[in-house]
Amino acid sequence: MAEFNYDDVPVLETTGGKLKGYFYKGEYIFKGVPYAYADRFQMPVEMTWEGVKDASSYGFVCPLLTKDTPNAELMVPHRYWPQDEHCQNLNIWTKTLDRGRKLPVLVWLHGGGYAAGSAIEHIAYDGFNMCMHGDVVVVSVNHRLNILGYLDLSPFGEKYANSGNAGHADLVAALRWVHDNISLFGGDPENVTVFGQSGGGVKVADLMQIADADGLFQKGMIMSGVSNASLLPSCTGDGRAIAAALLRELGLAEDEVEKLGTVPYYQLADAYIKVSPEIAGQGGYIGGAPLVNDYYKGSPLDYGFREHAFDIPLMIGSVFGEFAFMPAAYDKNQLSEDQVRSVVSAVYGEHTDEMIEVFRQTYPGKNATDLLWVDRAMRQPSKQIARLHAEGKKAKAYLYDFTLEFPIHHSKIAWHCSDIPFFFHNAELVEVCQIPEVGERLERQMFEAFMAFAATGKPRSSSLPEWEAVTADREPTMIFDRECELRYNFDDQLYEKIDSILPPFNLMEMMVSEDNTVQH
Numbered sequence: 001m002a003e004f005n006y007d008d009v010p011v012l013e014t015t016g017g018k019l020k021g022y023f024y025k026g027e028y029i030f031k032g033v034p035y036a037y038a039d040r041f042q043m044p045v046e047m048t049w050e051g052v053k054d055a056s057s058y059g060f061v062c063p064l065l066t067k068d069t070p071n072a073e074l075m076v077p078h079r080y081w082p083q084d085e086h087c088q089n090l091n092i093w094t095k096t097l098d099r100g101r102k103l104p105v106l107v108w109l110h111g112g113g114y115a116a117g118s119a120i121e122h123i124a125y126d127g128f129n130m131c132m133h134g135d136v137v138v139v140s141v142n143h144r145l146n147i148l149g150y151l152d153l154s155p156f157g158e159k160y161a162n163s164g165n166a167g168h169a170d171l172v173a174a175l176r177w178v179h180d181n182i183s184l185f186g187g188d189p190e191n192v193t194v195f196g197q198s199g200g201g202v203k204v205a206d207l208m209q210i211a212d213a214d215g216l217f218q219k220g221m222i223m224s225g226v227s228n229a230s231l232l233p234s235c236t237g238d239g240r241a242i243a244a245a246l247l248r249e250l251g252l253a254e255d256e257v258e259k260l261g262t263v264p265y266y267q268l269a270d271a272y273i274k275v276s277p278e279i280a281g282q283g284g285y286i287g288g289a290p291l292v293n294d295y296y297k298g299s300p301l302d303y304g305f306r307e308h309a310f311d312i313p314l315m316i317g318s319v320f321g322e323f324a325f326m327p328a329a330y331d332k333n334q335l336s337e338d339q340v341r342s343v344v345s346a347v348y349g350e351h352t353d354e355m356i357e358v359f360r361q362t363y364p365g366k367n368a369t370d371l372l373w374v375d376r377a378m379r380q381p382s383k384q385i386a387r388l389h390a391e392g393k394k395a396k397a398y399l400y401d402f403t404l405e406f407p408i409h410h411s412k413i414a415w416h417c418s419d420i421p422f423f424f425h426n427a428e429l430v431e432v433c434q435i436p437e438v439g440e441r442l443e444r445q446m447f448e449a450f451m452a453f454a455a456t457g458k459p460r461s462s463s464l465p466e467w468e469a470v471t472a473d474r475e476p477t478m479i480f481d482r483e484c485e486l487r488y489n490f491d492d493q494l495y496e497k498i499d500s501i502l503p504p505f506n507l508m509e510m511m512v513s514e515d516n517t518v519q520h
Contacts, residue, residue, distance in 0.1 A: 029092070152291050305392065
């Protein structure tokens with residue numbers, strides 16, 4: 001029977017107060033640890049408490065704008081949790097409470113864009129296996145999202161200074177708490193890797209653009225989370241128009257902005273959902289993302305990297321079919337060659353033969369119908385940001401492409417989030433990752449490479465080829481699949497062909513399409 005212990009676990013004296021976690025199966029676990037406090041639209045301040053804080057339960061997660069709806073749980077299994085806007089808390093997994101151990105620290109930033117998600121939303125976010133198999137300290141962070149984290153009210157008074165970046169200020173506060181306290185949990189405050197997927201990956205790059213975060217982390221991993229204007233335009237302007245619209249919708253006077261801080265959250269959220277589309281349609285600021293200003297210098301692909309960012313080693317990657325969630329209307333494994341051509345021609349018409357040829361050169365062994373799922377959202381920006389980082393000629397950047405097929409929907413190609421269980425060493429928790437003679441081996445390869453990166457800044461595994469860094473004129477990419485290999489600029493021609501034939505990628509159009517089986 002696995003060992004559990006609560007009573008004998010020592011109380012730790014953190015900068016906020018006394019903290020008590022529990023011990024289970026070889027690890028000390030601390031859940032719902034407060035790292036800051038903030039009133040609505042205010043900057044976070046240090047959180048302190050009296051007595052001993054019990055850290056055996058997860059803390060609140062940030063309220064969402066709309067109700068969660070369970071969906072595609074086989075592909076991305078979720079956990080749903082109580083919500084409250086006082087959600088500045090984190091979770092810790094460690095094998096030791098020895099201050100002298102100085103283990104690498106990994107801080108997880110969840111996905112969901114800037115509007116949704118939580119530190120425990122996905123089953124695969126659990127840090128237990130990463131800690132156990134990687135000999136690292138794992139931390140996951142909750143912070144303010146959507147209008148709570150990203151609504152600029154600075155034109156209405158100093159108390160709202162930088163409210164458009166409150167969610168990112170939470171992340172900086174969390175990293176500062178980790179820096180000041182993680183040695184109590186056996187971690188090395190000078191060897192912190194921040195990693196995240198989707199919106200969490202974007203937040204990793206964002207933190208590299210915030211001077212207040214300098215020195216609080218030394219490495220970053222961006223998973224399917226590099227944004228450019230086609231995916232997530234930079235947020236500029238100010239909140240005058242959206243605040244005025246909210247006040248009108250709520251029946252408040254123009255001089256009653258302070259009441260936005262006390263309106264029940266869901267009433268405020270409903271008003272925002274109602275009034276923001278018209279302002280957005282006119283090109284106005286509606287918040288919902290970090291505001292480019294003196295605090296946050298903007299997306300690197302739009303504004304360039306800050307000089308300090310070139311000192312931070314990066315792992316950057318994406319998956320084959322990022323938004324390929326819907327099942328295809330056919331079993332690709334049963335199609336004849338003529339049927340394959342017919343499927344591809346529905347999108348590429350007269351270009352079908354040349355596209356099939358270049359696809360098969362790019363992805364040998366893949367079914368040509370997979371061409372219709374090739375990611376146009378993340379892979380190209382990932383390559384761009386890696387090259388941009390390489391131009392700094394300081395720390396290295398390493399690219400990967402996760403191209404595995406899964407035993408669902410007739411060998412479905414990798415989708416957004418499908419690589420998370422492998423990097424977390426949590427494939428055992430996600431049923432669809434159970435692939436005989438493949439899943440465990442690939443998990444070991446990906447996990448070992450990531451743990452090496454967290455320890456040293458260079459990804460490596462004894463069962464992988466030597467992983468070379470990106471340079472200004474050369475893009476080595478580690479292909480994670482049934483057989484892993486390092487390839488150089490392997491998909492340049494494929495994307496050149498796609499972009500010359502199809503209109504520019506538009507995420508919103510893709511998401512509202514009635515037929516999500518077409519090229520995106």
